[in-house]
Amino acid sequence: MEILLHHDYLAQALSREPNATDLCITKNCKSWVASTTVSSVMQKLSQEHRKKVKSLLASLSVVTPTAGDLTEALKDDRFEENLTSILARNCGFDAVISMNPEKFSSDDVPVITPEELQEKINGSADAVTGVKLLDIPASYHQILNDVEIEMADTVRSGMFILGSKVSEMEEKIAEYCQTKFAVGVSSGTDALLISLMAAGIGEGDEVITSPYTFFATAGSIIRAGAKPVFVDINDVTFNLKAEHIERCITSRTRAIMPVHLYGQCADMDPIVELGKKHNLTVIEDAAQSIGSEYKNNRSGSLGDMGCFSFFPAKNLGAFGDGGVVTTSSEELYEKLKILRVHGSAPKYYHKIIGGNFRLDALQAGVIKAKLNYLESWTGKRRQNATTYNQLFQQNALTQYIQLPPEVFLRHVYNQYVIRAGNRRDELRSFLNEKKIGCEIYYPLSLHVQECFKSLGYKKGDFPESEKAADETLALPVSHEITRSQQEYVVENIRHFFLGN
Ligand SMILES: Cc1ncc(COP(=O)(O)O)c(C=O)c1O
Numbered sequence: 001m002e003i004l005l006h007h008d009y010l011a012q013a014l015s016r017e018p019n020a021t022d023l024c025i026t027k028n029c030k031s032w033v034a035s036t037t038v039s040s041v042m043q044k045l046s047q048e049h050r051k052k053v054k055s056l057l058a059s060l061s062v063v064t065p066t067a068g069d070l071t072e073a074l075k076d077d078r079f080e081e082n083l084t085s086i087l088a089r090n091c092g093f094d095a096v097i098s099m100n101p102e103k104f105s106s107d108d109v110p111v112i113t114p115e116e117l118q119e120k121i122n123g124s125a126d127a128v129t130g131v132k133l134l135d136i137p138a139s140y141h142q143i144l145n146d147v148e149i150e151m152a153d154t155v156r157s158g159m160f161i162l163g164s165k166v167s168e169m170e171e172k173i174a175e176y177c178q179t180k181f182a183v184g185v186s187s188g189t190d191a192l193l194i195s196l197m198a199a200g201i202g203e204g205d206e207v208i209t210s211p212y213t214f215f216a217t218a219g220s221i222i223r224a225g226a227k228p229v230f231v232d233i234n235d236v237t238f239n240l241k242a243e244h245i246e247r248c249i250t251s252r253t254r255a256i257m258p259v260h261l262y263g264q265c266a267d268m269d270p271i272v273e274l275g276k277k278h279n280l281t282v283i284e285d286a287a288q289s290i291g292s293e294y295k296n297n298r299s300g301s302l303g304d305m306g307c308f309s310f311f312p313a314k315n316l317g318a319f320g321d322g323g324v325v326t327t328s329s330e331e332l333y334e335k336l337k338i339l340r341v342h343g344s345a346p347k348y349y350h351k352i353i354g355g356n357f358r359l360d361a362l363q364a365g366v367i368k369a370k371l372n373y374l375e376s377w378t379g380k381r382r383q384n385a386t387t388y389n390q391l392f393q394q395n396a397l398t399q400y401i402q403l404p405p406e407v408f409l410r411h412v413y414n415q416y417v418i419r420a421g422n423r424r425d426e427l428r429s430f431l432n433e434k435k436i437g438c439e440i441y442y443p444l445s446l447h448v449q450e451c452f453k454s455l456g457y458k459k460g461d462f463p464e465s466e467k468a469a470d471e472t473l474a475l476p477v478s479h480e481i482t483r484s485q486q487e488y489v490v491e492n493i494r495h496f497f498l499g500n
Contacts, residue, residue: 002030004088006098007037007080009114014049028121030141034087035064061141063091078105085109128488130435131476134313138480143370150365165361169368177300179326181333184359185340188287188309191323192220194357195305198335199281201226201254208248209257210240211447212465217259217285218446230447232462237407242270255281260289260299263414268294268302288414290316291378300326310367315414316374322363380479381413387483388416391490400497415441416477424471427496434492438473445469
């Protein structure tokens, strides 16, 4: 539950002895306060009680009204109450907490007393009625104030493209991914394209990759002018099966692009070995795998370049599009930086043709702020995967569904994907009826996509990819979901298969 504390409650809570700010810190609620409330409350507090505000702000999140909110609140003489209602409505909060609910005229959002809130919390703690596959605003309470500091810096500086915010983010990402360098770019797709360009891959070249991935993996190879050569996946990890690769290497092969699908690394040792043996560049499509590890090394540090996406649904998502390329090669780093700005070096002099692959400073700031939380979120995702595994086993469901095994420590579960055999589509509809978000990543293997017809592949060429496309289903696993929500998911899957 997300609640907005009206100033009358906050003033009372702060002046009570001892520091009785229980509602602001309660475990079952995410409490917000308007920045305007903080200033008005401060004016009314004694010197002694003012000291408490600082510690209170550590557990509350602050929401700042826009000029539009303030103007709307001026519609009559109940400014304070109007503003609280307007903010709660515009931010999608569940309730306003006030000592005097009768003072409020709008019924957009329920206004309740602290006692009513307590009753609500006690009564509804376990009543789950649905689970979203992903709930991005659910993290705002934790991150928004940090993100706003970064965004305000950028807006105040007027430096919106590249610049110091992007460089600071790049340094932090390189350190996190255990590489020497990182280059912020406009999206995960562009990270793949610019990496291919930096490796000098183009017309007439072949790049070996997986057919069971997001479109951008193969799409970027074609956009670079080269040809994707597909190799089937391992049926357990859903990633490139290294044993299939060597027989597909020709005199035109220039690179291997393994995908760390769902957040688990591909088996990289044999891939890197083949790369060395045949002088091929290894470009990791690490879009879904930030923080994942293979034999204690982070994804993005395993090949020559690692390509990450900051699409909002990723484990580390921006407030829009963004991406980054990691590398420990100084030569590739310098080339990536030039390609990112149309191949310009020095400015307006072009020895090579690049593109506009620049990253916005606003997005870099969001990533920089959120990166501080990534390790704890990854821990939570991994814990959620363990909980699902246990619940599915306890409910005797493993004969109906196949769980996602962790073959290479550590899986970061961008997706928790089960196989549900030939009942997958039925299960998906059933879960959707129960308001459980679930999704198929991906329903059609790339080798049979219409736009790739000219590559000459046909149905049956990659049986494991095709089977995965028919059987897999991603369940909610984000760091925000609760154990009761997971129990609700598993209970419904049990109803579906066992009818009880
Ligand atoms: C495996 C994979 N590769 C590439 C991309 C492309 O990233 P973006 O959406 O940031 O362009 C994605 C993102 O969905 C992805 O999942």
